[in-house]
Amino acid sequence: MDTGGVPIEILLVEDNPGDARLTREALRDAKVRNNLHVAADGVEALAFLRRQGTHAAVPMPDLILLDLNLPKKDGREVLEDIKQDDQLRHIPVVILTTSQAERDIAESYRLRANAYVTKPVDLEQFLKVVQSIEHFWLEIVKLSKI
């Protein structure tokens, strides 16, 4: 880790307030300092990433956690847009979704998702999954800060 004390910026794209709150709680206890930003739909996520409108001053995220089923603009489209954008495609995108469909899994990897994780319904399992994402992506992985 060479984040040099700078917190890791995470963008969570999630329309379910309960899941967003749980993710925030799990990340609050993380070893590595991080700031969680939440976008509640696909349009807002891309506006945040492209610093449009009210998002002009937001930091560029180091990691994106992306739900697939989102209002306004679907997570699959958001993923495709991110991975086709030269300014954004280096940012790891972890899909975090309830969908267990093999089609969603295969399609997400083809669209360059960095990893695909299914949300467990059970609360304890959900927290365990977020902690595992935190441990691997914040403590082990080198993220690309550019």
Add this chain to the structure above:
Amino acid sequence: MSPGARAAPIEVLLVEDNPDDAALTVRALERAKLRNRVRLAVSGVEALAILRREGQYGGAARPDLILLDLDLPAKDGREVLVEIKADDDLRHIPVVVVTGSQAPADLVQSYRQHANAYVTKPVDTKAFLEAVNSIEQFWLQIVRLP
């Protein structure tokens, strides 16, 4: 977590020319909770031959996960990554770069070329094993592989 439901072992392709690093990685994966089979390729050319089932590798299993060193003889890991991610039959397979390189250019380039994650090899053996364990925990227990 659903990968546990798989009956078949998870096939891991380790592309590593350093015998010590390979032995440590194999040892850590042997102790993993989830049944897995590690196949070792000691050069970039061998890795692609296994992935494309060329010649003597006609019966090779298709890996579910690739751990890729960058500095390799007979075709560099950077080229191997580009070839995997440009190949419609291979690009869905997650590639975790595991390298001694701390160069910022390697980090950014790897993500731009769609590496799924970038991990630097700790020099310390204990930290090295922890990194492999974390890769195993996240990619074999939490992630849904394609």
